[in-house]
Amino acid sequence: MEQLPQLRTVNVTRYMQPLREGGSLPALAAADDGFNYVLKFRGAGQREKALIAELLGGEIARLLGLKIPELVFANLDPAFGRSEGDEEIQDLLKGSQGLNLALHFLSGAINFDPLVSKVDPLLASKIVWLDMFITNVDRTFRNTNMLMWNRELWLIDHGAAFLFQHGWTRWKENATKSFPIIANHVLLQQAENLTEVNDQFTSILNEDKINAIVSLIPDEWLLAGRDGENAEELRTVYADFLKLRLSYADQFTKEADDARKSLI
Structure with missing residues (x-):
């Protein structure tokens, strides 16, 4: 199991x-x-x-x-x-x-500098795909939200993801609509393997895994936003958002790849 x-x-x-x-x-x-x-x-x-x-x-x-x-x-x-x-x-x-x-705390880690460190295209594609999936607006040249530690790339700071939280009733629209902000992604130009990554990641993610991750959210955090009075119902919205977003993975992968090609 x-x-x-x-x-x-x-x-x-x-x-x-x-x-x-x-x-x-x-x-x-x-x-x-x-x-x-x-x-x-x-x-x-x-x-x-x-x-x-x-x-x-x-x-x-x-x-x-x-x-x-x-x-x-x-x-x-x-x-x-x-x-x-x-x-x-x-x-x-x-x-x-x-x-x-x-x-x-990763002691001794340094901020990722895109002018100094080059990222493998496969890894870059994985990170771009992730940020498209969770609608993360904050992995740009201005604020990369990545660290180099022990010569490896580590991701931090996803607090600006899941934009639908701030317009709660429009979660379905946010799950399915385009995400043009991806054009500002610090790794987009290197993300040459998006289609391959899309196939890999959509095979990893499933309803059970999404439900398991969403189940980690504490009730008190869910209720603090006053979007509803039932924590389980609010938790279900997060899970449904991710499942619906996943069903549009081919679409947002193509969108990111088109944005990447426009930079070349």
């Missing part, structure tokens, strides 16, 4: 420093398992919806064989941060009590 995805839960023990590269003020934090994490706060920016996108995007990427730092649920105690001197950070900590999301 195939093992279902699971996330560990850690307790944050120390706020180390803000990582101000991100607009939502993520932070480097220590946890009670002895590891350091990049902590994403439920009280920041797009709040829980950004964490849902981060969770789904990261675990779908992992399922497809791409390198993603381990994601964990990170519990923030109500007493945490009372001694923090920065008022902005203190407000962020107060607004983020309970369950947050964190990525394992």
Whole structure:
């Protein structure tokens, strides 16, 4: 029997420093398992919806064989941060009590620079396909959201994916419509194997795997957006969005390939 995805839960023990590269003020934090994490706060920016996108995007990427730092649920105690001197950070900590999301900190990793590092066409195609599938607007030359660690390419920051969350009633339209923003993707020009990747990834993804990943979303995150009063019904919308989006994979793959050819 195939093992279902699971996330560990850690307790944050120390706020180390803000990582101000991100607009939502993520932070480097220590946890009670002895590891350091990049902590994403439920009280920041797009709040829980950004964490849902981060969770789904990261675990779908992992399922497809791409390198993603381990994601964990990170519990923030109500007493945490009372001694923090920065008022902005203190407000962020107060607004983020309970369950947050964190990525394992890759010590020594450097930001991916497309002018320095060239990406294999097959890998580039896999990343472009992923971002088309999850409607991720944020993997551009301006903000690549990729790291080089141990000479390998790692994906981070999927909080800007799943655009339909911000226009909840139009999820079907968002699942089926074109995604012209893909023309700005930092790896599009190298993505020469999109058709091959589409065949591979559509054979990996199925309803059971999509349901298993969506089942990871905590009820409290789903209900916080006030898009409905039943967490299971809201969870079903995410699953149905992904399944419908997958049924249009040939269409969005061709769209990305046409955009790539226009750059040549």
